[in-house]
Amino acid sequence: MRKLILVLLLFAYNFSFSQVDRSLPEPGPAPKINFSKPFMKVLSNGLTLMVVENRKLPRVSVSLIIDNPPILEKDLSGISSLTGSLMGLGNKFQDKDSFNEEIDFMGASMSFSSQSGFASSLSRHFSRTFEMFSNAALTPLFLEEEFLNEKEKLITNIENNQKSVTAVARKVERVHAYGRNHPNGEFSTKESVENIQLSDVEEFYKSYFKPNNAYLVIIGDVSLELSEELALKYFGKWKSDKKLGKKFGGNSINAFNPIGNKDGMKVNIVDMPNSANSEISFQNIVNLKMSNEDYHAAVLTNKILGGGPENRLEQQIREVKSFAYYSRSSIGDNKYTGTRFRATTTTKPSVTDSAIYEIASEIKKIQTELVSEDELSRVKSKFFGEFVLAMQSPATLANYALQIQSEGLSDSYFEEYLTNINNVTPEKVMDVANKYFDLNNGQFIVTGKGSEIIDQMSQLVIEGNPIPLQFLSIDGEPVETPNYDAPTGISKKDILDNYIEAIGGIEKVKGVVAVSMLAESEVQGMKLQQLSISAKPNKTMLETMMMGNTLLKIVFDGENGSMTQQGNTMEMPQEMLESARNSTLPFEELGWYDNDNVRITSSYQEEGKEFYVLELSNSNGEATSSIFYDVETGLKYKKTEKAQMPDGSEFLSEAFYLDYKPVDGISFPHTLRIPFGATSLEFNVVSITLNPDVKDSFVIQND
Numbered sequence: 001m002r003k004l005i006l007v008l009l010l011f012a013y014n015f016s017f018s019q020v021d022r023s024l025p026e027p028g029p030a031p032k033i034n035f036s037k038p039f040m041k042v043l044s045n046g047l048t049l050m051v052v053e054n055r056k057l058p059r060v061s062v063s064l065i066i067d068n069p070p071i072l073e074k075d076l077s078g079i080s081s082l083t084g085s086l087m088g089l090g091n092k093f094q095d096k097d098s099f100n101e102e103i104d105f106m107g108a109s110m111s112f113s114s115q116s117g118f119a120s121s122l123s124r125h126f127s128r129t130f131e132m133f134s135n136a137a138l139t140p141l142f143l144e145e146e147f148l149n150e151k152e153k154l155i156t157n158i159e160n161n162q163k164s165v166t167a168v169a170r171k172v173e174r175v176h177a178y179g180r181n182h183p184n185g186e187f188s189t190k191e192s193v194e195n196i197q198l199s200d201v202e203e204f205y206k207s208y209f210k211p212n213n214a215y216l217v218i219i220g221d222v223s224l225e226l227s228e229e230l231a232l233k234y235f236g237k238w239k240s241d242k243k244l245g246k247k248f249g250g251n252s253i254n255a256f257n258p259i260g261n262k263d264g265m266k267v268n269i270v271d272m273p274n275s276a277n278s279e280i281s282f283q284n285i286v287n288l289k290m291s292n293e294d295y296h297a298a299v300l301t302n303k304i305l306g307g308g309p310e311n312r313l314e315q316q317i318r319e320v321k322s323f324a325y326y327s328r329s330s331i332g333d334n335k336y337t338g339t340r341f342r343a344t345t346t347t348k349p350s351v352t353d354s355a356i357y358e359i360a361s362e363i364k365k366i367q368t369e370l371v372s373e374d375e376l377s378r379v380k381s382k383f384f385g386e387f388v389l390a391m392q393s394p395a396t397l398a399n400y401a402l403q404i405q406s407e408g409l410s411d412s413y414f415e416e417y418l419t420n421i422n423n424v425t426p427e428k429v430m431d432v433a434n435k436y437f438d439l440n441n442g443q444f445i446v447t448g449k450g451s452e453i454i455d456q457m458s459q460l461v462i463e464g465n466p467i468p469l470q471f472l473s474i475d476g477e478p479v480e481t482p483n484y485d486a487p488t489g490i491s492k493k494d495i496l497d498n499y500i501e502a503i504g505g506i507e508k509v510k511g512v513v514a515v516s517m518l519a520e521s522e523v524q525g526m527k528l529q530q531l532s533i534s535a536k537p538n539k540t541m542l543e544t545m546m547m548g549n550t551l552l553k554i555v556f557d558g559e560n561g562s563m564t565q566q567g568n569t570m571e572m573p574q575e576m577l578e579s580a581r582n583s584t585l586p587f588e589e590l591g592w593y594d595n596d597n598v599r600i601t602s603s604y605q606e607e608g609k610e611f612y613v614l615e616l617s618n619s620n621g622e623a624t625s626s627i628f629y630d631v632e633t634g635l636k637y638k639k640t641e642k643a644q645m646p647d648g649s650e651f652l653s654e655a656f657y658l659d660y661k662p663v664d665g666i667s668f669p670h671t672l673r674i675p676f677g678a679t680s681l682e683f684n685v686v687s688i689t690l691n692p693d694v695k696d697s698f699v700i701q702n703d
Helices: 002-018 079-086 096-106 123-138 144-161 165-178 190-195 198-208 224-235 295-306 312-320 349-368 373-390 394-406 417-422 426-436 450-457 492-503 506-510 574-581
Strands: 039-042 048-053 059-066 109-113 116-122 214-220 266-271 278-286 324-331 339-347 443-448 469-472 514-523 526-535 539-546 549-556 561-565 568-571 598-606 609-617 623-630 636-644 650-663 666-676 679-690
Touching (some): 039 224, 048 224, 048 394, 079 198, 096 123, 123 224, 144 190, 144 198, 214 394, 295 339, 295 349, 295 373, 312 339, 324 349, 492 623, 492 666, 561 574
Parallel strands (some): 048 214, 266 469
Antiparallel strands (some): 059 116, 109 116, 278 339, 526 539, 549 561, 561 568, 609 623, 636 650, 650 666, 666 679
16 A cells, blocks of 8 residues: 555656646846945035945944055055055044054054055944044054065065065066056065165055045944044045146056067966966956946856856866865956956866866867856856845945946936846847957966976867967066976986085984974964984884974874874874884985885075976885985975865975085974965974984874
């Protein structure tokens, strides 16, 4: 009986399912948008006040946006950044310390750039917060001491970014698209920042921080009356500059040439030996404004191609090919200058050429094949949902009102926005894809390890055409193709011999059976200590401590290993075990003479010095790390090592060995620098002991 019931139920289900009309419904009209317009008033000095009342939370924010055309910084590149960082560090009415203390006391926040400012606070503190905001914006104290501090910070950031693969990639992409004589292509260097004097900052502020093209936007739990009263009281006397317009366009000091696309597709490689991945970007110049008739179709077409999750690029490159964890595209708009269409991804070096091919193929596909009504309808529906959801935010309403004013749009622009999106047809998608995605003349910029990708790049063919290669420096300048062949006249044995001799000689090194080293660093004002003990033949212990507490402890007894982190112990991962078992300590180079997994790969230049590079591979023949030895001194300079993030993506860690000093006749680095993005962690050696008693140092931890 039970089986019979199941059969009847299944029959009934299938019958009812078969009666359903599964044809796609006709697309309906776009959702109607009731655009609530903010209060708006233009003050006598040209400053435009906008107010959006929202009583849901007892908070208020104020934004100041100065909509000047792009500014060329030229030999003083970095001056806008310095100007912004100095604003808020004291003003005519309050010094920096009392200013920050009062902001903290009120639970407020405040920030500035050279052309904008933002503040937020509880409603009951808004009047005072607004007053302090105006004081910081209109009467900043540019003090010499603060100027020198901010200048040093900026130079340090520039130097750190020179080693950041992502930072270099973004910089070179901009330079290659716009050129260094364009506001979007120029970048700060140590030299340009050193050129800047305090008087330059004062003059820059005086010249460009004006209300002529400025908007003051107040959002939150505040009345129109109070907003207008505060704006008039604190910003009403801000003087405009009738000559400001002469500083832009034509033959002005900020004049720049129009930009266009290069002739013919090319792959441009930026060699970053410290990169574990290839940062890939396809880009071409577009001239697109929000007021253009193509704008809505261009935005929607980009969304189909790569403008969010589940886009075509991501489906193909991530889901189908498993080349990368993401892939995106974007199309810019700018009323002052051309901007870029970009398609990007980050892949392992081994599939760099394949990822480039897939990006080109997806662009070609949307240019030559009509998008289906089903796909177009799905993307439109998602677009509608995101747009309507964003409209719930008062900040969105204020931003739309600001764009209507600053972009010269019609008052009904955003009320008609979804209708214009809904009117985009498959034919229009193909049309704008061909107009704005310039596959024939677009440029691929690949930032990664050149030695690992040059062979595949030199054989890249797209649509039957070999794609020419060009190497670029980390500043975007064309350079000769590097020679990645192993250097002649030098062997692995020579490099190892030179290193051993440089640190003290083979007899002294062989006489050391164990080394104990204590090093210290500082993180956010707290002392970080690292104790490392290594002993023949391959035993090691590494303990990292902060304020007397062990953060991480790694122990390997020669055969087995454990890792303890914040009280939790686990076995050493298999890959780590393999590496530890094959190591030779306390001087790993001694075991590399007869190790076939260690080979000389190339010579390399960095910061004006030349280095020989030894590459270490695992038992599968996969390169895992590289060691760089100074050609002149023989000393080890740095080590790069592949590591894996929790999500499975790879990155390349770096460690620099600096400040060599002798200990009992053997030279050891006394500074270890580990870069982290745009900053770095620096350990300074406190003590080194040779041949200590280590019998209890390698005890495996158990749960």
